Amino acid sequence: MGRSPCCDKNGLKKGPWTPEEDHILIDYIQKHGYGNWRTLPKNAGLQRCGKSCRLRWTNYLRPDIKRGRFSFEEEETIIQLHSILGNKWSAIASRLPGRTDNEIKNYWNTHIRKRLLRMGIDPVTHSPRLDLLDLSSILYSSSSSQLNPNNNDLSSLQLSGLQASLLNPHLLKLASSLLSRRDHHHHHHSQNLNFCNQQTTDNTSLFQDMALPEMSQPMVPPNVDPYISSNFTEFGDWQNNNDANTLSQDYVPELLPSFQYYYSSDNDQYHQNLVDLQNNVNNNHFGLASFQSTPSNSNSTYINGGGSSTTEDERESYNSSNMFNFEMPEILDVNYNDFM
DNA sequence: AAGTAAATCAACCGCGCCCTG
DNA sequence: TCAGGGCGCGGTTGATTTACT
Numbered sequence: 201m202g203r204s205p206c207c208d209k210n211g212l213k214k215g216p217w218t219p220e221e222d223h224i225l226i227d228y229i230q231k232h233g234y235g236n237w238r239t240l241p242k243n244a245g246l247q248r249c250g251k252s253c254r255l256r257w258t259n260y261l262r263p264d265i266k267r268g269r270f271s272f273e274e275e276e277t278i279i280q281l282h283s284i285l286g287n288k289w290s291a292i293a294s295r296l297p298g299r300t301d302n303e304i305k306n307y308w309n310t311h312i313r314k315r316l317l318r319m320g321i322d323p324v325t326h327s328p329r330l331d332l333l334d335l336s337s338i339l340y341s342s343s344s345s346q347l348n349p350n351n352n353d354l355s356s357l358q359l360s361g362l363q364a365s366l367l368n369p370h371l372l373k374l375a376s377s378l379l380s381r382r383d384h385h386h387h388h389h390s391q392n393l394n395f396c397n398q399q400t401t402d403n404t405s406l407f408q409d410m411a412l413p414e415m416s417q418p419m420v421p422p423n424v425d426p427y428i429s430s431n432f433t434e435f436g437d438w439q440n441n442n443d444a445n446t447l448s449q450d451y452v453p454e455l456l457p458s459f460q461y462y463y464s465s466d467n468d469q470y471h472q473n474l475v476d477l478q479n480n481v482n483n484n485h486f487g488l489a490s491f492q493s494t495p496s497n498s499n500s501t502y503i504n505g506g507g508s509s510t511t512e513d514e515r516e517s518y519n520s521s522n523m524f525n526f527e528m529p530e531i532l533d534v535n536y537n538d539f540m
Numbered sequence: 541a542a543g544t545a546a547a548t549c550a551a552c553c554g555c556g557c558c559c560t561g
Numbered sequence: 562t563c564a565g566g567g568c569g570c571g572g573t574t575g576a577t578t579t580a581c582t
Binding site for chain 2: 214215216217251252255256259260302303306307309310311
Binding site for chain 1: 566567568569570571572576
């Protein structure tokens with residue numbers, strides 16, 4: 201079906217919004233409410249298309265917008281929800297009061313995604329990136345892939361950077377271990393993916409009646425300029441009118457055990473995970489779970505997502521939690537920096 | 541201090557779903 | 562049933578800011 205433009209673009213302004221435009225939009229919505237974005241700019245006297253107005257309102261001017269740095273709790277929630285919902289940013293945003301899908305999406309792409317990659321976790325599947333430890337590729341690939349700078353094969357490039365590290369006998373032992381368990385993990389992972397796909401594409405079939413954990417963090421007043429704040433005193437019941445705290449269609453199940461292995465920051469849950477983990481490892485059920493998060497008092501080598509490039513903010517954020525501390529087995533007395 | 545690279549994020553674009561006539 | 566319009570969503574862009582040399 202052909203699609204007409206959302207509005208007549210002739211003469212309509214694009215680009216950053218001015219404070220004057222913001223005030224016009226706010227005044228109009230305060231008086232008339234929003235809706236019918238197509239006609240709103242004309243009625244309000246704005247030289248903008250309806251889409252631009254909606255975006256400006258939902259992502260910036262809305263009175264319940266929470267600005268500023270993401271809290272640890274919010275980050276943890278984002279990661280957990282993303283592991284289940286994928287790039288359903290609006291669904292994730294609905295679980296984070298005061299945060300917009302755009303903000304979460306940006307934060308994911310600029311912070312969390314990079315951090316997971318540094319940690320060797322695939323940000324799409326939320327599983328350890330076994331390609332980084334594909335021993336067979338390392339052993340059998342042509343040495344030319346390492347020596348030839350024109351080789352564009354991604355896995356070769358990734359692996360070539362690891363080959364020196366793999367000369368470490370301990371690391372070789374890990375790689376061998378992982379390789380032997382890989383088939384099982386792939387099976388496990390594919391089950392997870394099937395689970396996720398089913399969940400995100402058929403909202404009515406799974407977990408429809410499961411209660412969702414609410415964010416404990418209360419919604420805070422918007423941190424917008426004084427004009428905006430002063431003009432929204434009548435919006436005190438915004439939260440009540442807004443259905444941001446409930447999911448109308450994107451039901452989220454409890455986290456999968458495997459995700460909890462990776463991300464749990466709760467100490468009790470950690471200990472339970474540890475017990476389960478030990479059982480799983482002993483039974484060779486879930487080898488890669490040995491990368492789970494651990495408390496700081498264990499005798500182990502930690503992989504900190506930040507590494508030498510970690511910013512002050514990141515350190516501050518993660519020192520209070522074990523969320524991104526991944527334990528290497530004691531047998532692996534290797535430096536994480538050798539990995540990356 | 542100046543130039544450059546990297547990081548950040550507000551805003552735009554286009555697709556697809558849903559509703560209506 | 563289907564065409565068309567409205568809207569929301571996810572992906573992408575590009576201006577600005579920050580960090581580095």
